[in-house]
Amino acid sequence: MTELFQYGLFLAVVILLVKPVGLYLARVFEAEKTWLDPLLRPVESGIYRLAGVDPARGMDWKEYASSFVLFGFLGTGLLYGILRLQFLLPWFFPKVLTTPTPDLAMNTAVSFATTTTWQAYAGESTMSYFSQVTGLAAQNFLAGAAGLAVGIAFIRGFSREGNAELGNFWVDLVRATLWVLLPISILGSLVLVWQGVPANFNPYVEAATLQGATQLIPQGPVAVLEFIKNLGTNGGGFFNANGAHPYENPTPLTNFIELLAIAVPPAALTYTFGRMTGAQRQGWTIFWVMALLFVTGVGACQWAEQAPNPALAQIDAAILPGGNLEGKETRFGVGASVLAAITTSNGATGSYNAMHDSFNPLGGLVPLVNMLLGEIVFGGLGTGLFSFIMVALVGLFVGSLMVGRAPEYLGKRLGPAQIKLVSFYAVLAPTVILLLTALAVVSEPGRAGLTTNAGAHGFTEIFFAYTSAASSNGQNFAGLSANSPFYNITIAVAMVVGRYGLVIVALALAGTLAPQRRRPATAGTLPTDTPLFALLLTLTVAVLGALSYLPALAVGPLVEHLLASG
Secondary structure: OHHHHHHHHHHHHHHHHHHHHHHHHHHHHOOOOOOOHHHHHHHHHHHHHHHOOOOOOOOOHHHHHHHHHHHHHHHHHHHHHHHHOHHHOOOOOOOOOOOOOHHHHHHHHHHHHOOOOOOOOOHHHHOOHHHHHHHHHHHHHHHHHHHHHHHHHHHHHHHOOOOOOOOOHHHHHHHHHHHHHHHHHHHHHHHHHHOOOOOOOOOOEEEEOOOOOEEEEOOOOHHHHHHHHHHOOOOOOOOOOHHHOOOOOOOHHHHHHHHHHHHHHHHHHHHHHHHHHOOHHHHHHHHHHHHHHHHHHHHHHHHHHHOOOHHHOOOOOOOOOOOOOOOEOOOOHHHHHHHHHHHHHHOOOOOOOEOHHHOOHHHHHHHHHHHHOOOOOOOOOOHHHHHHHHHHHHHHHHHHHHHOOEOEEOOEEOOHHHHHHHHHHHHHHHHHHHHHHHHHHHOHHHHOOOOOOOHHHHHHHHHHHHHHHHOOOOOOOOOOOOOOHHHHHHHHHHHHHHHHHHHHHHHHHHHHHOOOOOOOOOOOEOOOOOHHHHHHHHHHHHHHHHHHHHHHHHHHHHHHHHHHHO
8 A cells, every 4th residue: 555655646746747847848948937037048148149059040850950969979079088088087086996998988978968878887986076977967967958959849840830940959958958957956956965865076985894894985976966867867877776876865755756857847748748739638638648658557567576576486475575675675665666667767767776687577577668668658858758749640640541531630731751750750769679689689799798697588688778778768687798899889879879860750750840830620630639549549559569579578578477487
């Protein structure tokens, strides 16, 4: 009952915050008055003057996408330089830290610039305080803001008429940073410090263990990185253990707050979508389908993790009460670990608080499926909304064909050009994930990463890694040793395609819709804000996922479950 109360409370808080946060986001990006304007408007104007940006100048989808990609590549290059030169920069402790190799530095730079924050390293022994703050935390802000900007530009493709411009990327980037990420992160970080999360630049502490050995205890500006990694749907922990580390996530309250930071802004964008397009019912329809999928995932994972690990089933239940506790922090238990697994896998945020590699086969299957569906349940900041709408357009097209009606969404006609873009979007991620997984499975460098597990679980570890990378998520099955040139390069490829490839296609679709005039709804228009259409959306999600990935899931977690059960 405690776990059900926790799940219900979390979802209730998200629902209560959807409208006020969504309304605030709409006001920010429509340049309406907010209570932060007197403080931030002068700062915003100063940034435009310094950068030479004309805020009144609009961009079509090609220029918007080019600016987004250029900004991401510049961030990647800057972060790569910081990581490679960190031994020359402040707060580098040579007795503790090592400088990343070129391939690891490249992989890390790409991962943080794409909000994937895949970590093939231990932060406390690899990254200096300077790298953590000016490199990783800075990219968490900037990459998260860029993702939010793209989501807003996509919404404008449906809200504008007779105008090919989707806004100005640099303006959206600045407003996302100043009005959204910075103020919320400052408040959230202060709450984390209050709860015991460190925020200092002190050297590592030397402590003597009970056995007489010397132990180095890292400190550092943990709170600086911790809240924005969740709010920007980045992930990537200050420590190798991520949100399972007591310095990052010391109490159940911090766990609850950090998960809200992941889920609320993307969920609120459904309300923003409805307000900006003048179709509020449509926004709520999207949200409730997301909420249904979220509850389904929580229920499935909770059921799977309530059973003991099959390898430990012979141990007396009195010793291991409460289900599968392997890989879980005792201060969170099964309930908070399940909630985190579902929230982070849906929210494109690899900020896990338990080792998913230790979940039961079906328990680990749930976050894997969430990522395979394309971060559509709340999803990443900005990117989650257009991922869901892309799936909705597939369902709309199929539903329209079934009833003989013209496919239209919010008065915008979906012609051959739009359907081709939606179809390409639907197959791009599966193609990359499955091809790279196959390459790793059949190649010696790929199999060399399976230092702990082989068989079905080893396959799942590889499959999970490329799924996480292409979904801009970053969480992993820790049994895969991924810090090798092979994995650093191939996972970087998946991250680049999953971030820039999908965004370019989404912006291209928005660019073809923005010039269209809205058509009034007629008897030949399929309604898209009804419970029937919500059911169609849910079925479309299930069918697309099964068609794309069911064979791979059968080879991995499903067969592992059957073997463990037998």
